Amino acid sequence: MDPILSIQNLNLHYSGQHILKNINLSIPDRKITVLLGPSGCGKTSLLRCINRLTDLHEDVKLSGSIMMNGQDVLDRNMDVNELRRKTGLVSQRPYPLPMSIFDNVAYGMRIHGERRKSVLKEKVRHYLGKASLWDEVKDRLNEPAGRLSIGQQQRLCIARGLAVEPEIILADEPTSALDPMSSRSIEEEFVRLKKDYAVIMVTHILRQARRIADHVVFIYMGEIVEQAPAEEFFSNPKEERTRMYLEGLFN
Amino acid sequence: MKTKEAEERVMLWIMRFAALSIVLVLGLIILSILIRGLPSLSWDMISQIPKGGFYYGKEGGILNAIIGSLYLSAGATLLAMIIGIPAALYINVYAARHDRMAAAARFFLDLLWGVPSIVYGAFAFSMMILLGMRTSLLAGIVTVALFILPIMIRAIDEVLRSVSPGLSEASYALGATRTQTAFRVLVKQTMPGIITAILLSFGRAIGDAAAVLFTTGYTDHIPTSPDQPAATLPLAIFFQLSSPIPEVRDRAFAAAVVLTLIILIISLLARWLSHKYEKRRIKF
Amino acid sequence: MRPFSKIRDKAAWLWMLGSMVLVLIVPVLIAYGLIAKSTPLFQDNLIVDILMGSDWKPVRGSFGFLPFIAGSVYVTLMALLIATPLCLLTAIYLTHYARKRTLRLMHPIIDILAGIPSVVYGVWGILVIVPLVSDTIAPMFGVSTSGYTLLSGALVLAVMIIPFILNIMIEVMRSIPEELTESSMALGATRWQSVKKVIMRKAAPGLASAVVFGLSRAFGETIAVLMVIGNVPKVPASVFDPAYPLPSLIANNYGEMLSIPRYDAALMFAALILFVIVLLFNLASRFFITRYEMKQKGTLK
Numbered sequence: 001m002d003p004i005l006s007i008q009n010l011n012l013h014y015s016g017q018h019i020l021k022n023i024n025l026s027i028p029d030r031k032i033t034v035l036l037g038p039s040g041c042g043k044t045s046l047l048r049c050i051n052r053l054t055d056l057h058e059d060v061k062l063s064g065s066i067m068m069n070g071q072d073v074l075d076r077n078m079d080v081n082e083l084r085r086k087t088g089l090v091s092q093r094p095y096p097l098p099m100s101i102f103d104n105v106a107y108g109m110r111i112h113g114e115r116r117k118s119v120l121k122e123k124v125r126h127y128l129g130k131a132s133l134w135d136e137v138k139d140r141l142n143e144p145a146g147r148l149s150i151g152q153q154q155r156l157c158i159a160r161g162l163a164v165e166p167e168i169i170l171a172d173e174p175t176s177a178l179d180p181m182s183s184r185s186i187e188e189e190f191v192r193l194k195k196d197y198a199v200i201m202v203t204h205i206l207r208q209a210r211r212i213a214d215h216v217v218f219i220y221m222g223e224i225v226e227q228a229p230a231e232e233f234f235s236n237p238k239e240e241r242t243r244m245y246l247e248g249l250f251n
Numbered sequence: 252m253k254t255k256e257a258e259e260r261v262m263l264w265i266m267r268f269a270a271l272s273i274v275l276v277l278g279l280i281i282l283s284i285l286i287r288g289l290p291s292l293s294w295d296m297i298s299q300i301p302k303g304g305f306y307y308g309k310e311g312g313i314l315n316a317i318i319g320s321l322y323l324s325a326g327a328t329l330l331a332m333i334i335g336i337p338a339a340l341y342i343n344v345y346a347a348r349h350d351r352m353a354a355a356a357r358f359f360l361d362l363l364w365g366v367p368s369i370v371y372g373a374f375a376f377s378m379m380i381l382l383g384m385r386t387s388l389l390a391g392i393v394t395v396a397l398f399i400l401p402i403m404i405r406a407i408d409e410v411l412r413s414v415s416p417g418l419s420e421a422s423y424a425l426g427a428t429r430t431q432t433a434f435r436v437l438v439k440q441t442m443p444g445i446i447t448a449i450l451l452s453f454g455r456a457i458g459d460a461a462a463v464l465f466t467t468g469y470t471d472h473i474p475t476s477p478d479q480p481a482a483t484l485p486l487a488i489f490f491q492l493s494s495p496i497p498e499v500r501d502r503a504f505a506a507a508v509v510l511t512l513i514i515l516i517i518s519l520l521a522r523w524l525s526h527k528y529e530k531r532r533i534k535f
Numbered sequence: 536m537r538p539f540s541k542i543r544d545k546a547a548w549l550w551m552l553g554s555m556v557l558v559l560i561v562p563v564l565i566a567y568g569l570i571a572k573s574t575p576l577f578q579d580n581l582i583v584d585i586l587m588g589s590d591w592k593p594v595r596g597s598f599g600f601l602p603f604i605a606g607s608v609y610v611t612l613m614a615l616l617i618a619t620p621l622c623l624l625t626a627i628y629l630t631h632y633a634r635k636r637t638l639r640l641m642h643p644i645i646d647i648l649a650g651i652p653s654v655v656y657g658v659w660g661i662l663v664i665v666p667l668v669s670d671t672i673a674p675m676f677g678v679s680t681s682g683y684t685l686l687s688g689a690l691v692l693a694v695m696i697i698p699f700i701l702n703i704m705i706e707v708m709r710s711i712p713e714e715l716t717e718s719s720m721a722l723g724a725t726r727w728q729s730v731k732k733v734i735m736r737k738a739a740p741g742l743a744s745a746v747v748f749g750l751s752r753a754f755g756e757t758i759a760v761l762m763v764i765g766n767v768p769k770v771p772a773s774v775f776d777p778a779y780p781l782p783s784l785i786a787n788n789y790g791e792m793l794s795i796p797r798y799d800a801a802l803m804f805a806a807l808i809l810f811v812i813v814l815l816f817n818l819a820s821r822f823f824i825t826r827y828e829m830k831q832k833g834t835l836k
Contacts, residue, residue, distance in 0.1 A: 053717055058634055085723035095718040098737040107732070108722035157718070164722050259725045266628035269621045270641070273701070276694055277648050280659045287662055334554040341551040356555065362817045363562055365748070366810060367755020369782045373806035374565045376789060377572050377799070397561055404558065430547040458652025461757040461782065465789050485654040489758060492658065507658040511651065518650045522643055
């Protein structure tokens with residue numbers, strides 16, 4: 001199967017520091033690709049290159065290419081807003097927008113020009129359902145999103161991201177602010193989502209990677225050390241540094 | 252989808268224009284005052300007191316107002332310090348234990364922050380009538396001190412609050428009393444910040460006209476004791492500007508240059524000090 | 536501990552406490568003094584007549600405050616109308632669009648603007664704004680005026696309150712987590728859409744408090760406005776009419792207030808109005824800030 005995303009010779013410099021070094025990577029569709037590595041290794045930066053959130057910072061230099069649907073994401077003429085619509089982001093902690101639950105999910109659709117009430121209603125319901133939140137919030141759609149529990153907020157953020165109909169979901173340690181119970185349910189959520197989307201998830205939790213990864217990319221000090229299908233990666237790592245990391249000798 | 256990008260671009264230009272206009276206005280203010288005032292500014296003007304016929308455009312200067320303003324602001328700042336520094340320390344050392352009390356004091360001071368100086372002036376004037384006092388430097392000093400007190404206390408409070416609680420705790424742990432902690436640790440640690448706050452209050456005092464209008468009076472002499480009236484720079488500008496004689500009006504603009512320069516120096520000094528303070532502060 | 540240092544400690548404590556008490560008592564004294572001084576005004580005038588009357592003839596004992604209240608309200612609102620959008624746009628630009636260096640460069644500029652004495656603003660108003668109004672703006676509308684108008688007062692006042700409003704607005708905008716903007720932009724919103732629909736909404740109470748704060752500053756500003764606004768005790772009918780705000784009334788007439796019966800009471804009443812209104816505005820501003828902080832905590836939890 002063709003990869004949905006292929007990254008070639010990606011380099012990222014940030015205020016003089018070489019953050020990502022020569023990244024080459026292919027992301028398969030409808031699988032969970034886990035970017036694994038100790039904190040500060042550059043995995044979050046890699047994620048932010050894919051939807052060009054790196055643009056929001058001064059002093060960022062990018063080179064190489066990220067091909068998606070035959071288009072280079074890093075191309076200057078790329079429609080960044082359209083790109084970001086196609087790549088849903090789930091961040092480390094939920095940041096619900098300061099509006100009602102309904103409006104949070106409808107926000108992205110409205111941004112992209114959907115005005116019809118009936119369509120919005122239907123889709124909000126659909127995507128809240130997809131994020132397994134509908135049953136909990138269907139009677140309080142007009143309440144401010146800030147009143148939800150933090151686990152619910154994270155699922156709301158997933159629904160919000162799904163509602164703009166992305167092709168890839170980028171998840172940046174999506175469970176790091178959650179309690180173990182909510183973490184588990186978010187993990188299960190991603191396993192369900194991979195039926196329809198390509199998922200790229202950043203994590204530094206080994207056990208989480210073991211539980212849900214189809215494909216693992218191990219990043220250390222801005223370089224890809226090893227990438228392999230999950231089973232192979234965990235049972236038979238080829239690189240010395242991978243082995244050390246798996247044995248917990250890094251953190 | 253092109254509309255939202257167009258909106259983005261248009262808004263960006265409007266915002267740039269807004270920011271630029273603020274910068275330009277500042278430039279315009281300083282420039283227009285300098286252009287109009289500098290030609291009439293002479294050494295005589297800042298080194299002499301008004302002579303006979305001064306208000307008809309004859310010889311003399313505004314030394315009386317410069318000295319009067321410095322006396323007044325220095326006096327008011329000093330008086331405000333005597334009350335303001337301990338009050339700010341009180342909020343941060345004693346009331347800090349009862350967080351509610353500190354919050355209440357801050358709330359109260361915030362309410363007072365914006366009370367216009369003319370209200371202080373009017374109130375002080377009515378008190379002076381009640382007590383049978385005449386306008387004097389002392390009355391002006393007290394009035395202006397009351398007016399800048401809330402400003403000074405809140406500014407010092409902000410500085411003191413930025414000190415980590417760990418520092419005071421370390422001091423208590425060494426057996427220091429609250430007072431010792433307040434003066435020897437807090438004040439010492441935040442000295443440049445406190446001086447900045449004091450300088451800013453001084454700037455407010457020297458620039459204020461409404462509170463001194465009623466209380467300090469105006470005179471052509473340099474006051475030799477606090478019970479004499481005193482001239483002040485803002486009022487010197489204000490009075491001379493309302494004169495129909497061009498030479499007198501010229502001097503008002505020159506006096507405005509003097510006042511602006513004093514304020515600029517104070518504000519640059521304050522900036523420089525607070526910059527230094529940022530660097531020197533112990534961080535935890 | 537040595538007994539001497541114990542005494543010293545006690546003395547220092549008393550000094551601090553005394554200072555604090557003094558600071559808290561002064562405003563109460565002011566309020567009491569102003570009320571006591573202004574009561575004679577109400578001996579044979581109804582408060583409604585005083586607040587709503589527009590006849591101002593102190594010599595004949597008629598004190599209608601409407602022209603002054605109207606003057607104050609008009610000039611303050613107009614100044615806010617000019618200053619608020621400028622500040623809002625600049626604050627958004629500096630916090631969301633400009634380079635960090637630009638923001639650092641703007642800080643001293645804002646500080647200097649805030650520090651310029653009000654009499655200097657007045658001088659500038661006479662030098663630049665008054666001629667601008669009389670020679671350029673008024674003729675554009677086919678009006679001829681001396682330039683000492685409500686509009687001039689509002690323009691000068693607007694420039695004066697810009698640094699105060701702008702400073703708070705920048706602080707408010709900076710306190711909003713960057714990730715919120717990112718969340719919105721990650722959904723494909725442009726920066727402006729994110730600012731308009733998400734950031735402004737989140738910042739609304741803080742921004743409102745900044746405006747109310749500016750309002751209270753503008754309301755009490757005396758000398759600068761007095762110098763350019765014309766000071767005619769009539770309710771202005773257009774922006775090209777002169778006006779006469781409350782602070783100017785007090786400042787212009789303190790000299791003669793003792794020679795006319797009850798004039799002093801009237802002026803103290805004007806001061807009382809200023810005092811009370813500014814306190815109310817500050818209270819409102821605090822209210823918005825508290826709501827803003829609560830909102831911040833509520834969503835972050």
